[in-house]
Amino acid sequence: MAYFEIKEELTKGKVKYAVRVREKNKHAPIPSKSKKFDNRQHAESWAIKTKLELENACSTGYSKPKVLNNTNILFSNVQEQPLTSSSTLFEYMEVYMEHQKTIPNPISKTGIGSLNIVKQHDLAMVPINEITFEDLQTFCMERLISCSPSTIAVDISSIMRLIREVATLKGINISDQVVRQYYSQLKRDGLIADSNVRTRRLEKGELFGILKKFFSYDKKTKIKNNYPAIVLLSIYTTLRISELMALTWDCIDFNNKEINIKKGKNTKRGSNNVPRKVPMQAIAANLLQKIKPQHATGDMLIFNIKAKSFSSIFPRVINAIGIVDLQLRDLRREGVSILLEKGLSVEQVALFTGHRDYKMIQNIYNQMRSENILRNNGMV
Template sequence: MAYYSIEKRQRADGTLRYRCTVGVKEGGKYVYRENRTFGKQAHAKTWGAARVAELETLGVPTPNDVGNMAVGDLLKRYINDPNLGGKAGRTKRYVLDMLLDCDISEVLLSDLSTSHVIEHCRQRNGAGAGPSTVNHDVSYLSSVLASAKPIYGINYTSNPATDARPLLLRMGLIGKSRRRNRRPVSDELDRLIEGLKARSGHASSIIPFVDILNFSILSCMRIGEVCKIRWEDIEETQRVVLVRDRKDPRKKEGNHMFVPLLGEAWDIVQRQPKTSDLIFPYNSRSVSVGFQRVRNALGIKDLRYHDLRREGASRLFEAGFSIEEVAQVTGHRSLNVLWQVYTELYPGALHSRFDELQRKKV
């Protein structure tokens, strides 16, 4: 039996929206659901009543009927696909789940247009999302739409997310992320370490925040990598550790790499208790949250945990390591990023080198 229900929802900007859900139950179980959101309750009621009448007359649509499939239905297939959503990284999975809760997910695939994509980006921008963040929405939505025909056999080949991109760029709603060059300055790092020591001293705390912070800097690893390295991946003779599946935009899996544990990084590892297969058996999110809370309590502005990776690379440059040598620690496949770090540290390095060569000629 078909039915409809209406839920009142409030957007981030305070405006009210009405989500109408239409469904069909058989034997006490749902066999079909769809929903759409409206600005007025009366419009939601009208659509709900009309769809119930259609379902009672025509029956439940087939799974691949594009005329009755919403963007959200395709999103769910993609997310639940072990070869697609199942292999998505944390950022992509977060964005896909977020899109499911946005108005655009309720638009029928057959109706989806560039104007819907632009409106979604406007709403996200109005809620405080920056151009680089909204750019992720558009990129991942485009990937999902492109999968409809070749992967799921859905008769849908349009891609309004891709079509909207030039307009969104001109409107300033999407754009590239700004390259960060933030490092701890003055006594920020000392204050953070003291604050993290105090946090680790709490009776309920089990995370060695200071060791992990120092190891993150010295090894130039991402916090997700730090919390995944295993005792069995330590090579004692060369003092290296195998970091599995390092982040690479061109390859999602199999990016294993031996990373040298220089100086105190090796000592930090050796003093960790062997209570688990993991060297740092802690949730990376919990480590980041602990760092953020101490940072905020200290009033330190705009310093992210990931900035410690840049701090580590900068220290290696300052110690005299070459770009190629630093890449062996950081895992950068392209040296362009490290070259930018180097030139920001030593903007006059080429002038000094040129002057030195000139003196030798004389």
């Protein structure tokens, strides 16, 4: 079954009605269509008509491949054509995605998600060497219906990386310049934009208020999860909340002052037996020793709560004590900034955070305060 949505937006001072029609069936031959109209009535008429077209295409022209003994049986006498500069973006993506499964450092989940979204748009069927500004403009306008310009910028960057790496892999004489040449114009037109960099850190007295509230919250719950410890370790380990909630006691090496992350965002595929080693600050080690139960076994989770659950609890507690615009991820920025204020280099901080791209630490997480730098270096 297909559905549609119509959004009113202002484009160059004029009201436009952006329509997006999508088919829920993931095996649909035509997954979605988008168009903009000056008149709402025309937009609704087109949406209804297109919805029926997509549903008919599913019911008459396509069905999910039959599965026998969990194996898809396909018959074909057509030889696979080699990639060239005139192959479509979709064909490049198919090769690229398969290649990512075989390498130790694949692209992030964000990059894979972006490319999967691009697959659903008409841009995917355009030959690489024929991509025009109008193609990219249409794609961006379609995406603006459901996301921000900064998110679309990630899509465009993912496309450029895809073209660049597949061309190198297959020895094709083409570069990401086919898209990059239009990047500045897309940005000037407001179709893509840089991400808004958050600068929020804890203000004086906020941490005490948060710990106090979480302490009382913990006392009221049936299952004790030591919420104040989660808050403090989020800061003084700089781990992502998903990494922190996945820790078991055998991940903590008190002797070598290390935390072993067996599985994280940047854990190399196939390397779970060689975990990422994170230096453990004294404040984190002391806290972990204090909360460790006497009966703790190596495979026991340190915190009996899922990352998503804590992520939903945190904003409720923050709102209850009247703290404005503080997010859970800001605790990690607090921890990174503290390390930088102590004089650690970006490369050393990356050992804590696991970032492969040092620019993330420099541009996103670095919010050092001059008074802290002076105090840490005995200059006040």
